[in-house]
Amino acid sequence: MTETLSPALDERFRAAAAAEGLLDVAYDLLPDTPIGSLLLGVTDHGVCRITFDPEPERELEELARLFGPRVLRSSRPLDRVRLELDEYFAGRRRHFEVEPDVRLLPAYNRRVLAELAQVEYGHTTTYGTLAAQSGNPRAARAVGTVMHHNPVPIVLPCHRVVGANGKLTGYAGGLGRKEQLLRLEGAIL
């Protein structure tokens, strides 16, 4: 049996669900950014997820497990972060105003990410420096792990963290993307 539900009705429900504050997470896909397709998720507390090359099914399960089962694609709650990302990719934004939602992360991760948030557009830092700023200069490897599990890359700029020798080292979204972002910011040539 195929019933046709008009796209307008579908969108109306999705917008109403968000407007009534009934969602644990609203998400949407950005299929065509300069660094490929992204999945964005927001909660009432801010941007909780940016994923490269998302596999939606797995992402939804993960978001539901972390934030609650009311995970729904709904475009409007994402307007703000979508706009800021567009501006960023166009080279017209150097600083994000949307808040990252990192409430659920362990305290250490939050501390490291708070330091990371201070690294400015077009600059880089090292894992060791970030480790020292977060309280333990010997924890460079742990900082690397925190970067790898950063739930909101780009907004929390883990691409600006490089190895002590200046090598790009690693990136959850792939080194190509890290390089692309740093080039966009003029941090490398």
Next chain:
Amino acid sequence: MAVAVPPFETFYEAHQAEVFGFLRRRLGHERAEDAFQETFLRALRAYPRLEHGEHLRAWVLTIASRIVLDLARRSRAQGAMPELAAEDGRPAFEELAPLTDGLPPKERAAVVLRYGYGLGYDEIGDALGSTEAAARQAASAGVRRLRKEQQ
């Protein structure tokens, strides 16, 4: 182990078409649109309280039926005749629906949910806001009434 409650998106995508079809046949296209939104908003409000992910299809159809009943009650209260939809292209089980147009709302809901959608009497009881026994009784009263009309 109980089936986990799926993310709402998965649930919504799986059942939206059937729920809309159900409502459209009961209410006509226009009223079905509002009822559709109300059905899934109610489901969304109740969703965090679900303890497992079983019988979600029956669950959402019961919510939809309850909304149809509420609308019928409201329009009776306002002295209006309930508007009944007549649409073509029904699937086989919906051949039942036009036959049931003349039944009282509760009996009609019970008959359609039982014989059209294959729900259990416990689920239908939920839908009607009453008991399993009352649902069984409403369905059999509906069937008796239909038989009488056929003669």
